[in-house]
Amino acid sequence: MNKILLALILIGNYTFAQNDKITIKTIGFNSEFAYKMLDQNQDLRKVNILLEEKKNGTIKNNSLIIGTSLISIFDYQHSNTDSKFAYLMRHPTSNNQIGKDVSEMVIHSFQLSVTVTVNSWISTHAEILYNPEQSFGSGTITVLARNQLQLRKGFVLIGNLDLFPLYGALGKMDAPFGQMGSVSPFTNTTMWHAFGGLGYGAQIGFKKGGLHAKLMAVQGGAQFRAMHTPVGDGTNVPSKINNYVADLNYSFNILENVNLLIGASYLKGSAYCQDFPVTHFSSCEENNPAFTYYTTLNINNRLIVKGGFAKTIEVWKGTFNPTPPLDIFEASKVSSLDLGAKYDLNQSDKLKYTISAEFSNFRAGAAGAPWERQNQIVLGFATLINNSSKLFIEVFRTDGYAPLNFISGSNDNDPFPPGATHSVREANSTGIVVGAQISF
Numbered sequence: 001m002n003k004i005l006l007a008l009i010l011i012g013n014y015t016f017a018q019n020d021k022i023t024i025k026t027i028g029f030n031s032e033f034a035y036k037m038l039d040q041n042q043d044l045r046k047v048n049i050l051l052e053e054k055k056n057g058t059i060k061n062n063s064l065i066i067g068t069s070l071i072s073i074f075d076y077q078h079s080n081t082d083s084k085f086a087y088l089m090r091h092p093t094s095n096n097q098i099g100k101d102v103s104e105m106v107i108h109s110f111q112l113s114v115t116v117t118v119n120s121w122i123s124t125h126a127e128i129l130y131n132p133e134q135s136f137g138s139g140t141i142t143v144l145a146r147n148q149l150q151l152r153k154g155f156v157l158i159g160n161l162d163l164f165p166l167y168g169a170l171g172k173m174d175a176p177f178g179q180m181g182s183v184s185p186f187t188n189t190t191m192w193h194a195f196g197g198l199g200y201g202a203q204i205g206f207k208k209g210g211l212h213a214k215l216m217a218v219q220g221g222a223q224f225r226a227m228h229t230p231v232g233d234g235t236n237v238p239s240k241i242n243n244y245v246a247d248l249n250y251s252f253n254i255l256e257n258v259n260l261l262i263g264a265s266y267l268k269g270s271a272y273c274q275d276f277p278v279t280h281f282s283s284c285e286e287n288n289p290a291f292t293y294y295t296t297l298n299i300n301n302r303l304i305v306k307g308g309f310a311k312t313i314e315v316w317k318g319t320f321n322p323t324p325p326l327d328i329f330e331a332s333k334v335s336s337l338d339l340g341a342k343y344d345l346n347q348s349d350k351l352k353y354t355i356s357a358e359f360s361n362f363r364a365g366a367a368g369a370p371w372e373r374q375n376q377i378v379l380g381f382a383t384l385i386n387n388s389s390k391l392f393i394e395v396f397r398t399d400g401y402a403p404l405n406f407i408s409g410s411n412d413n414d415p416f417p418p419g420a421t422h423s424v425r426e427a428n429s430t431g432i433v434v435g436a437q438i439s440f
Helices: 002-017 031-038 046-055 190-195
Strands: 026-029 063-079 101-117 122-130 149-159 166-174 198-208 211-218 243-255 258-267 290-299 303-312 335-344 351-363 373-385 389-401 424-439
Touching: 031 046, 031 063, 031 101, 031 122, 031 424, 046 122, 046 149, 046 166, 046 198, 149 198, 190 303, 190 335, 190 351, 190 373
Parallel strands: 026 063
Antiparallel strands: 063 101, 063 424, 101 122, 122 149, 149 166, 166 198, 198 211, 211 243, 243 258, 258 290, 290 303, 303 335, 335 351, 351 373, 373 389, 389 424
């Protein structure tokens, strides 16, 4: 495979170099760029990264860049409650998280990407993802249903910030809602799990100076993460462009080498619109909008302090269980808070050492309800190698166990007796993750 790829690179360079009126076309690798585009928990606005990398000249016109990223981890968790593990980097199920202690050594995910810059205005990016640990397939991580490949992201980008402040993107991409990235080396924030949108859509943006405004029209339905609008006839299949996201942020220097970013977003249809009992990706009758505001303080590109808050505008009807004794808890709005900081212990392109701490939560129930909240604290240490790969260790703590599926219980005997829920407010778990993310 390596010989074939090398031959393609040599043939491509030789063929297009024969005519000096045409820019040399290349097929190759850019590990730093691949790391940024495939990193799964820090800077998630990949459209923006591609725009900035083109503007900075990191990637050239008429080029094809192949990128890969592999994350392998060892983790151990202990819970005070049988089979109630709330750490969301693995979807907890009764099939693969039984008892009070679990541990594993696995491939968490693998990504393969292709980025093409047709010219200074047009680019494309596509990412293939394999992630049995976080797949929604049934069964354990060894069954075929959880070992599939998927086109996680893919979009066409039209824009040249050197010449014009407007740009547009069309395809499957992250929604520009809030600040969903994390300061932790591996773990996504609980806010991302609650409000980090992904779906088919068309995005238009304006970026000039420190001002950045974005509007994305999204295909509605319930089959994409964290975005849901009813499309009629009781179906959950995306079939109408009837959802949208708007975002506005501004970045400015308040002191020399001290930058502050502030922003706010609005989402027409969040994931929290189903009636009782709640099941993943089921249809709903009316949408539940959400808003967020966020900020990031950057000191000398070494200390990053970030925070954000998101909340639905209406209550999530499905958080009210009409069966005694749980009917005492009224339906609640859904919210999430994220506070985090990371600090580079040294400045180096070869080996950079970073420490981080982050708190995030998910609140979905009335005070005292078994599904009231789920908190997460992560302490991390990472070594970034050549700005493209990292070794990391994290220690985490979760409080509360409130999975979305049947979060407030069910109205029959499957999977719970009437008036019962598998959510447990007092459940907590602690654990450690050691791993590596190698990008090329």
